[in-house]
Amino acid sequence: MPAEIRSQLFDPWQETLRYQQQHLQAGKYGATASFVGTMRDFNQGDDVTAMTLEHYPGMTESYLQKICDEAQQKWDLLDCLIIHRVGDISPAEPIVLTVVWSAHRREAFDACRYLMEELKSRAPFWKKEGLTEGHRWVDKNT
Amino acid sequence: MSISVKFFARLREQVGKADVTLESANTVQSAWEQASGGMPMPDNTLCAINMEYTQLSATVRDGDEVAFFPPVTGGCSGACHAR
Numbered sequence: 001m002p003a004e005i006r007s008q009l010f011d012p013w014q015e016t017l018r019y020q021q022q023h024l025q026a027g028k029y030g031a032t033a034s035f036v037g038t039m040r041d042f043n044q045g046d047d048v049t050a051m052t053l054e055h056y057p058g059m060t061e062s063y064l065q066k067i068c069d070e071a072q073q074k075w076d077l078l079d080c081l082i083i084h085r086v087g088d089i090s091p092a093e094p095i096v097l098t099v100v101w102s103a104h105r106r107e108a109f110d111a112c113r114y115l116m117e118e119l120k121s122r123a124p125f126w127k128k129e130g131l132t133e134g135h136r137w138v139d140k141n142t
Numbered sequence: 143m144s145i146s147v148k149f150f151a152r153l154r155e156q157v158g159k160a161d162v163t164l165e166s167a168n169t170v171q172s173a174w175e176q177a178s179g180g181m182p183m184p185d186n187t188l189c190a191i192n193m194e195y196t197q198l199s200a201t202v203r204d205g206d207e208v209a210f211f212p213p214v215t216g217g218c219s220g221a222c223h224a225r
Contacts, residue, residue: 056148056150056193056209056211122195124150124190126150137152
């Protein structure tokens with residue numbers, strides 16, 4: 001159940017497939033729930049041309065892992081995966097991937113949502129948007 | 143005694159530095175006052191000791207890393223806030 005930070009573009013679908021093939025046993029999981037967060041080219045009524053995602057090296061990884069561990073304790077899961085981008089990101093690029101594998105769908109849906117909501121509220125990431133004119137830090141939960 | 147203080151994101155820009163080393167600080171609050179040069183702390187500032195969320199009244203020990211940062215991208219439940 002890894003939680004990873006990436007500074008380069010990643011393909012969430014390839015990552016899901018690769019992880020599943022390497023770590024999940026065929027026939028044991030009946031549900032795979034995933035969420036992919038992608039960068040928009042608009043926010044709060046403005047055109048957004050670029051984004052820089054800053055994190056706190058060490059603390060961010062620790063909280064992502066903590067959130068994965070909590071999900072494993074709360075639900076009967078086979079595995080989960082979090083990958084999160086940092087650094088300079090362009091519109092349409094994936095920012096975050098959360099995936100949960102379990103025997104049944106309820107656990108997969110609930111745990112996948114838990115990973116995302118907890119990540120957004122506790123993992124130290126900060127977004128700085130590049131606008132047509134200037135930059136701004138994003139404080140609102142979007 | 144040595145305490146490492148870090149500022150992130152908007153706070154780093156406002157304070158004008160990313161890292162400060164202090165010789166001593168009793169609490170997180172006093173670490174802020176010394177490291178920021180007396181700048182008023184913005185509302186909703188979050189703080190951590192050794193990468194765990196904490197409160198401004200928390201005691202700082204020799205060798206600790208104290209960090210100050212704005213609310214994280216998704217906002218934060220009350221438990222994270224420094225005060």
